[in-house]
Amino acid sequence: MSAAERQVFDVAYIGDFRRNSATASLIADEIALHARAGYSTLLLPLAGPVSDDGAVVHPALDAHVRTGGAALADNEETRLKAKFAVIHDPTVLSRADPMGRSAMRTLEAERALIVANAPPADLSGAARFDVVRVDDAVRELTGCQATWAPAWPKVRAQLAAKSHAIDVADFDWPPVVDPLRWGFRRDASKRVSPVLGRHGRPELDEWPEDLNVFLSRYPVSRHVAVSLLGVYEPLLSELGRTPRNWTLFPLGSIAPERFLRGLDYFVYHPGWRRRAEVDVGILEGLASGAVALLPRELEASFGEAALYPEDGRDALELMVSLFRDRQAYLTQVRRGQALVHEGHGPGVHLTRIETLVGAPSQRPTPGRPEPHRVDRVRQQQRPLLFVTSNGIGLGHLSRLLAIAKRMENGFRPIFATMSQGLSVVRDAGYHAEYLPHHAYAGCDPETWNDWLRLEISRLIELFDVGALIYDGGSPYRGVSEAVANTPNVKSVWCRRAMWRDALWDQAIDQAKFVDLVIEPGELAAAHDIGATVAHRDQARHVEPVLLLDEADLLSRAEARHRLGLDPDRPAVLLQLGSGNHVSLVPAIDAMLAAIETRGGVQPVIAEWMIADRSLDHWPQVRRLTGFPNAAYFRAFDFVVSSAGYNSFHELLHFAVPTVFVPIEVSYLDNQLGRANYAADEGLALSLQLSEAARFPEVLEVMLDPETRERLAEACRRHRRPNGAGEAAALIAELAA
Numbered sequence: 001m002s003a004a005e006r007q008v009f010d011v012a013y014i015g016d017f018r019r020n021s022a023t024a025s026l027i028a029d030e031i032a033l034h035a036r037a038g039y040s041t042l043l044l045p046l047a048g049p050v051s052d053d054g055a056v057v058h059p060a061l062d063a064h065v066r067t068g069g070a071a072l073a074d075n076e077e078t079r080l081k082a083k084f085a086v087i088h089d090p091t092v093l094s095r096a097d098p099m100g101r102s103a104m105r106t107l108e109a110e111r112a113l114i115v116a117n118a119p120p121a122d123l124s125g126a127a128r129f130d131v132v133r134v135d136d137a138v139r140e141l142t143g144c145q146a147t148w149a150p151a152w153p154k155v156r157a158q159l160a161a162k163s164h165a166i167d168v169a170d171f172d173w174p175p176v177v178d179p180l181r182w183g184f185r186r187d188a189s190k191r192v193s194p195v196l197g198r199h200g201r202p203e204l205d206e207w208p209e210d211l212n213v214f215l216s217r218y219p220v221s222r223h224v225a226v227s228l229l230g231v232y233e234p235l236l237s238e239l240g241r242t243p244r245n246w247t248l249f250p251l252g253s254i255a256p257e258r259f260l261r262g263l264d265y266f267v268y269h270p271g272w273r274r275r276a277e278v279d280v281g282i283l284e285g286l287a288s289g290a291v292a293l294l295p296r297e298l299e300a301s302f303g304e305a306a307l308y309p310e311d312g313r314d315a316l317e318l319m320v321s322l323f324r325d326r327q328a329y330l331t332q333v334r335r336g337q338a339l340v341h342e343g344h345g346p347g348v349h350l351t352r353i354e355t356l357v358g359a360p361s362q363r364p365t366p367g368r369p370e371p372h373r374v375d376r377v378r379q380q381q382r383p384l385l386f387v388t389s390n391g392i393g394l395g396h397l398s399r400l401l402a403i404a405k406r407m408e409n410g411f412r413p414i415f416a417t418m419s420q421g422l423s424v425v426r427d428a429g430y431h432a433e434y435l436p437h438h439a440y441a442g443c444d445p446e447t448w449n450d451w452l453r454l455e456i457s458r459l460i461e462l463f464d465v466g467a468l469i470y471d472g473g474s475p476y477r478g479v480s481e482a483v484a485n486t487p488n489v490k491s492v493w494c495r496r497a498m499w500r501d502a503l504w505d506q507a508i509d510q511a512k513f514v515d516l517v518i519e520p521g522e523l524a525a526a527h528d529i530g531a532t533v534a535h536r537d538q539a540r541h542v543e544p545v546l547l548l549d550e551a552d553l554l555s556r557a558e559a560r561h562r563l564g565l566d567p568d569r570p571a572v573l574l575q576l577g578s579g580n581h582v583s584l585v586p587a588i589d590a591m592l593a594a595i596e597t598r599g600g601v602q603p604v605i606a607e608w609m610i611a612d613r614s615l616d617h618w619p620q621v622r623r624l625t626g627f628p629n630a631a632y633f634r635a636f637d638f639v640v641s642s643a644g645y646n647s648f649h650e651l652l653h654f655a656v657p658t659v660f661v662p663i664e665v666s667y668l669d670n671q672l673g674r675a676n677y678a679a680d681e682g683l684a685l686s687l688q689l690s691e692a693a694r695f696p697e698v699l700e701v702m703l704d705p706e707t708r709e710r711l712a713e714a715c716r717r718h719r720r721p722n723g724a725g726e727a728a729a730l731i732a733e734l735a736a
Helices: 002-006 022-037 059-066 131-142 153-160 211-217 233-239 256-261 280-288 296-305 312-324 326-344 346-357 395-404 422-427 445-463 477-484 505-513 531-538 556-563 585-598 629-635 645-653 671-680 689-702 705-718 724-735
Strands: 008-015 041-045 080-087 107-116 146-150 195-199 225-229 246-249 265-267 291-293 382-388 411-417 431-434 467-471 490-494 516-519 539-541 571-575 602-606 622-624 638-641 658-660
Touching: 008 022, 008 107, 008 131, 008 346, 022 041, 022 059, 022 346, 041 059, 041 080, 080 131, 080 346, 107 131, 131 146, 146 153, 153 296, 195 256, 195 280, 211 233, 211 312, 225 256, 256 280, 265 280, 280 291, 280 296, 280 326, 291 312, 291 326, 296 326, 312 326, 326 346, 382 395, 382 445, 382 724, 395 411, 395 422, 395 467, 395 490, 395 645, 395 724, 411 422, 411 445, 422 431, 445 477, 467 477, 467 724, 477 505, 490 505, 490 724, 505 531, 516 531, 516 724, 531 539, 556 629, 571 585, 571 629, 585 602, 585 689, 629 645, 638 645, 645 658, 645 671, 645 705, 658 671, 689 705
Parallel strands: 008 041, 008 080, 080 107, 107 146, 195 225, 195 265, 225 246, 265 291, 382 411, 382 467, 411 431, 467 490, 490 516, 516 539, 571 602, 571 638, 602 622, 638 658
Antiparallel strands: none
């Protein structure tokens, strides 16, 4: 990078910028402030052991480099200059030849500062780093004598004991916590019980060293929920299984910012060696609006901004009682956020940089965007990414199309779908990309999910997406991980009810990764025995979501004209689905035979555009191939249909006399429950797929005009509004 050879940077950071470095996150927040204020920043990475996933640059730092917020020194640079050099983690310079410095280039700095975020030795007396060795290493790298600044007052005492060998600053360097990144409003909560937990690293000293102590702070109790990110799991091996009130997130599975939004209480209780040390995670928890419960040893650092219960029982009682007193809870939230703002906010850091460096070398850019977007597609409307699974029909795609067409003008829907009905989206005028499902891509699910995460992340970044809306049985891991690690992107799961299997606990659990669950209304809710029933409090409920409104349907004359039907003879539509997972040929054949025997009736077969097999066994029978089928409903005297979500609600909403034939496949929705509900309420007739031999008598019943009018009138009495607009409004509110 030739620019680095010519430019004198305002600030240079020297350190280990690996993905698993907690310090790198602190540096990223400081760089974001530099970019807004106009200070130029250089990153000088030191070679070291590669992290577990092979990454050598922290993603937040990499984003700063790609968006111009910082410059990254490479191995060919030799003339590096900075007004001020900062080392945030002394431990990386404390090894004998910590970074292979014989192969490293040096930095010419006017001043150098070593920030001690933790004391040189823990409570047991075990050394973390050798201050003299670190001091010598910094002098070798920068060419100047370094000054040491403690991050916390308690660190100063240990540094002062070494003042004969090092220069200790008369000021502290507390970590910066940017409220733009971590802040979250806590004005309202619909939870009955509080959620407590914390984020940390999966290391023994980060967590209570004894299982009994662990359970006293993170209890197995019906009164609270526990959510932990990065827990040291070997400690929990004695439990055998995760308690029902616990949710465990592996480190890296969800961004800490998003994780903290789900906590009401940040409960910090590390191993005894670190009990008196301040962890930056506490500040992040306070900034997010969670109430902190800390060891008594930290009261001098946090005062009334945190709570200090004596034991686990006191902590549990305190959390439950305070959570019920909403005003008292919010008062404590404001105390914690005030401490972060006043002692660790952007102004604190920029003041100390100005004092040490002087005026910035570049023009301030206060409107600079967050440093995690590159190569954006610029537009006035805020893009929303609508993602659908593949399904066996077009239900997922239709629901999201219904919502997208009713979004406000300030939003631009973009689609990424696993459905082969991609052309439907493009025909509707939306940008759409195809994401082949692993069943069609020919790869194993784990590899495919890794690819899917990268693809979704790419689309989020490329289009500067404000929210991702997913419709499918359960978000795939690749989708969940892409969203969970983009905390600035809101996420929505459009989750229909009537699940067939009531044991999908793991699928339901995916709700923890999203900001909003929308449950489209279900007319047959009284017959719902699926897994979502016990979790309805997770979701915002809207009326049934339909793609079309009454005005969108073709008139009877126009629909018949387009289909080439005789206007004076009865017509019936057979729309039993795509047939991808169960053969429909025997049933359709039996129905067509009955219609032919009866005579005078015009049959039409609906062909699904994503069907694996064409229904070409009856070339003499007309086909309905347009999308959506509902536009042509008025052409028919009655319809024989499967009972999937869209078909079921469209037919009843538009008061079409119907015979429902539920397709009973174990992993589909409960179509039998819907069909039985419609029959019980007198809204439609019901016929099992295996009962096709009964179709002649059903046909005679449906050809009776009085029967059809009775069914249509019952449907009109049960009609509910279209909930697509309501769902769009919820998404707009969240994305805004």
